[in-house]
Amino acid sequence: MDALRELGNFLRSRRARIRPEDVGFASGSGSRRVPGLRREEVAQLAGVSVDYYVRLEQGRTRGVSDTVLDAVAGALHLDADERDHLIRLARPDRTAAATGDRAAAVRPGVRQLLDWIDAPALAIGHRLDVLAWNRPACALVTDFARLPRAARNLARLHLLDQEIGPRYPDRDIIAREVVGHLRIAAGRHPRDGELRRLVGELLDGSAEFRRHWEQHAVRVKSSGFKRVRHPQAGPLTLAYEITQFPHDPDVSLLVYTAAPGTPEAEALRGFSGRHSTAWDREPRTV
Numbered sequence: 001m002d003a004l005r006e007l008g009n010f011l012r013s014r015r016a017r018i019r020p021e022d023v024g025f026a027s028g029s030g031s032r033r034v035p036g037l038r039r040e041e042v043a044q045l046a047g048v049s050v051d052y053y054v055r056l057e058q059g060r061t062r063g064v065s066d067t068v069l070d071a072v073a074g075a076l077h078l079d080a081d082e083r084d085h086l087i088r089l090a091r092p093d094r095t096a097a098a099t100g101d102r103a104a105a106v107r108p109g110v111r112q113l114l115d116w117i118d119a120p121a122l123a124i125g126h127r128l129d130v131l132a133w134n135r136p137a138c139a140l141v142t143d144f145a146r147l148p149r150a151a152r153n154l155a156r157l158h159l160l161d162q163e164i165g166p167r168y169p170d171r172d173i174i175a176r177e178v179v180g181h182l183r184i185a186a187g188r189h190p191r192d193g194e195l196r197r198l199v200g201e202l203l204d205g206s207a208e209f210r211r212h213w214e215q216h217a218v219r220v221k222s223s224g225f226k227r228v229r230h231p232q233a234g235p236l237t238l239a240y241e242i243t244q245f246p247h248d249p250d251v252s253l254l255v256y257t258a259a260p261g262t263p264e265a266e267a268l269r270g271f272s273g274r275h276s277t278a279w280d281r282e283p284r285t286v
Helices: 003-016 039-046 050-057 066-075 080-090 108-116 135-140 154-159 171-188 193-205 207-214 263-272
Strands: 121-125 130-133 223-230 234-245 248-257
Touching: 003 039, 003 050, 003 080, 039 050, 039 066, 050 066, 066 080, 080 171, 108 121, 108 130, 108 248, 121 135, 130 135, 135 263, 154 171, 154 193, 154 207, 171 193, 171 207, 193 207, 234 263
Parallel strands: none
Antiparallel strands: 121 130, 121 248, 223 234, 234 248
């Protein structure tokens, strides 16, 4: 994914969602060929020349200042996640992390932490790869140790896997959240070939993912709820929290929880009753 090409697509998608009349321009009564704001209108709102804004959409961003990017973000009503994404796309050489195709490393301390958590817990990388897990997570999702390494990926499991995917009824919501995460990852790692291949698989295999990807959804998701039809425990609605490790920016901790006294809490206690850590290891030869 070329960051500068993505920059143009992202900016066009964001000006297309703003109604001209909401920001003081005439709607045009059908004279507009495309929805949303024109380039010259965005330039006027941002206080830059039309030529400068056109060059920004074309990816000619050399020397673009924080002041200009902030002004464009304000003109397009970008939220904090979208503003950060704009900056990463506009400055790929300055902001891109140098992980390439490498998998993020999981420190022994993180693995030990997973061992002590009784709830289902996963260490996930920037591509949503499952890097390490505990036994309750296997009981909730699948036995990750039995999967080939490439299949240990939450996006593939939720949106492409024919056995596990149907257990999650809110497929469209999941697809939107996956897109929001992977869009940000693509901005941070524009030269990541494995990420490009993953996105290609999801575009080919998931209509929901494809629709949200074309809309350039961008969102950092740190908490929420997920419904699952568990084959043994039945229908569950679980809360989840995602937190990043300050010294491991490409590794996040995902933990599923439930309110005390609920059927979900009872189910999670059952999962932790089979507690024994399943550490990440090389996939079996098949």
